[in-house]
Amino acid sequence: MQLGADDTIVAIASPASTLARGIVRISGPRVKDCLAGLFVTGAAEADDSAEGDADSAWRHTKVARWWEGTVRLPPPLGDIPAGMIFWPDSRSYTRQPAAELHLPGCSPLVDACLEEVCRRGARLAERGEFTLRAFLAGRIDLTQAEAVLGVIEAATEDELETALRQLAGNLAEPVAEARQSLISALAHLEAGLDFVDEDIEFIGHAELLETLSKCLEQVEHMLKQMERRAHGDGPPTVVFYGHPNSGKSSLFNAICGAQRALVSRQPGTTRDYLEAEVTIAGATVRLLDTAGLDPASVANGEESDIQSPGTQIDQLSQQLGSGQLQRAALRVLCVDRSRACTAWELAELRQADSRTLAVATKSDLPAHASRTGAAGDAALALGCSAVSGAGLEQLRTLIADRLGASGTRQEIVASTAARSRASLAQARDALRGALTAAESQLGEELVATELRVALDALGTVAGAVHHEEVLDHVFRQFCIGK
Numbered sequence: 001m002q003l004g005a006d007d008t009i010v011a012i013a014s015p016a017s018t019l020a021r022g023i024v025r026i027s028g029p030r031v032k033d034c035l036a037g038l039f040v041t042g043a044a045e046a047d048d049s050a051e052g053d054a055d056s057a058w059r060h061t062k063v064a065r066w067w068e069g070t071v072r073l074p075p076p077l078g079d080i081p082a083g084m085i086f087w088p089d090s091r092s093y094t095r096q097p098a099a100e101l102h103l104p105g106c107s108p109l110v111d112a113c114l115e116e117v118c119r120r121g122a123r124l125a126e127r128g129e130f131t132l133r134a135f136l137a138g139r140i141d142l143t144q145a146e147a148v149l150g151v152i153e154a155a156t157e158d159e160l161e162t163a164l165r166q167l168a169g170n171l172a173e174p175v176a177e178a179r180q181s182l183i184s185a186l187a188h189l190e191a192g193l194d195f196v197d198e199d200i201e202f203i204g205h206a207e208l209l210e211t212l213s214k215c216l217e218q219v220e221h222m223l224k225q226m227e228r229r230a231h232g233d234g235p236p237t238v239v240f241y242g243h244p245n246s247g248k249s250s251l252f253n254a255i256c257g258a259q260r261a262l263v264s265r266q267p268g269t270t271r272d273y274l275e276a277e278v279t280i281a282g283a284t285v286r287l288l289d290t291a292g293l294d295p296a297s298v299a300n301g302e303e304s305d306i307q308s309p310g311t312q313i314d315q316l317s318q319q320l321g322s323g324q325l326q327r328a329a330l331r332v333l334c335v336d337r338s339r340a341c342t343a344w345e346l347a348e349l350r351q352a353d354s355r356t357l358a359v360a361t362k363s364d365l366p367a368h369a370s371r372t373g374a375a376g377d378a379a380l381a382l383g384c385s386a387v388s389g390a391g392l393e394q395l396r397t398l399i400a401d402r403l404g405a406s407g408t409r410q411e412i413v414a415s416t417a418a419r420s421r422a423s424l425a426q427a428r429d430a431l432r433g434a435l436t437a438a439e440s441q442l443g444e445e446l447v448a449t450e451l452r453v454a455l456d457a458l459g460t461v462a463g464a465v466h467h468e469e470v471l472d473h474v475f476r477q478f479c480i481g482k
């Protein structure tokens with residue numbers, strides 16, 4: 001990956017599958033030259049001699065705006081109606097002159113346009129190079145660059161929300177704040193060290209202690225936040241859920257290969273949730289067995305004024321279960337087809353998305369009369385039986401497939417989280433060292449040394465202090481044109 005931003009780069013920025021519009025993105029100091037004579041504003045019928053005039057309007061603009069015009073491709077393609085957004089100065093995403101040509105979504109046209117831009121002096125962009133330029137120009141920090149990737153790759157609303165929060169700087173802001181106070185404390189300490197023979201105190205002892213404790217608190221808080229991050233933390237979670245007695249615990253035990261959860265004919269046997277780590281298709285997965293969702297309470301949502309202790313416990317365990325459900329990478333809906341279908345089951349089956357795997361349990365038993373051809377049955381991925389063992393292997397394969405499909409996205413968020421966690425932990429340790437040194441009056445030199453380590457570590461979280469291999473790792477994961 002080239003870190004310099006002197007070249008003018010070009011790439012197709014529209015997805016290959018989009019037919020409506022093809023977008024060619026260009027960034028760099030020579031954007032104008034690369035577009036001269038290629039994009040002309042005004043009338044498509046302008047003849048060659050008038051090209052300079054027709055062309056001139058966008059070239060002399062001082063503000064970013066949309067232009068209607070024509071892209072002049074070599075024969076046999078000829079003049080193609082096109083639009084262009086042109087950023088003449090540093091107010092673009094990459095903080096360089098930049099442009100986006102919007103063409104009809106036809107691959108030969110878009111490819112020919114790309115070739116023409118290259119012929120005029122641009123080179124093909126590498127993966128993530130536009131975002132890398134935005135990062136190098138200070139437009140975004142590293143966590144935000146990774147969030148751009150997360151937004152592009154997000155498949156579920158939860159993933160999108162995590163990525164958008166990251167993009168909004170939920171980590172970048174507090175890191176920048178902590179760095180700012182540490183830089184100022186360090187500057188004062190260093191000034192004090194320069195004038196060590198004179199009796200000048202640049203930062204009071206109490207003030208230094210307060211700054212250090214506050215920053216330590218902030219860093220510890222950020223670390224806790226990172227650890228709580230659902231996606232980045234540990235193996236993906238698969239939750240078994242459904243009505244009481246639907247066979248969740250039996251299935252959980254069968255997949256674990258051990259009698260972990262209590263199984264009984266009594267509905268409401270599982271009260272709390274139970275977890276186990278298993279290996280499915282070579283990957284570690286966290287399985288969770290939850291309390292059954294009571295058809296009465298989920299069907300009419302009514303709450304009685306007088307609650308028996310049992311009902312209260314049921315409700316609490318169900319709340320616990322639903323929290324786990326929201327955070328799960330995959331939910332396995334257990335439907336007992338030997339019983340009549342409930343309205344709640346039907347609604348769940350209809351809403352099932354890629355994060356929900358609906359299975360018919362107790363397939364060794366005959367299906368309930370009302371179930372034959374029942375609405376929603378099409379959403380059932382397979383039938384399985386914890387008693388006969390039928391369908392269990394297929395269930396494992398399906399779980400692995402569904403988790404595998406979202407694997408890369410989880411990895412991206414997880415790798416940002418892991419990288420940031422390691423740097424934050426390093427900052428926390430250095431801050432603890434600085435605080436101890438300051439409290440025990442071990443000398444300002446020592447405090448300053450620890451502060452420098454903390455600043456460096458915090459800097460790597462946001463990418464202010466960047467190492468080429470980290471950048472390479474992050475930006476290589478992007479697609480071309482981003």
Ligand SMILES: Nc1nc2c(ncn2[C@@H]2O[C@H](COP(=O)(O)OP(=O)(O)OP(=O)(O)O)[C@@H](O)[C@H]2O)c(=O)[nH]1
Nearest residue numbers: 244245246247248249250264268269270292362386
């Ligand atoms: N025939 C048959 N019975 C099953 C199967 N799976 C579970 N059962 C029976 O169904 C009843 C309920 O099973 P559990 O696994 O405890 O169901 P659950 O969904 O965990 O129930 P709660 O914890 O109460 O919500 C028990 O009597 C099991 O023996 C199966 O595949 N075939």
Ligand SMILES: [Mg+2]
Nearest residue numbers: 248249269270
């Ligand atoms: Mg159970």
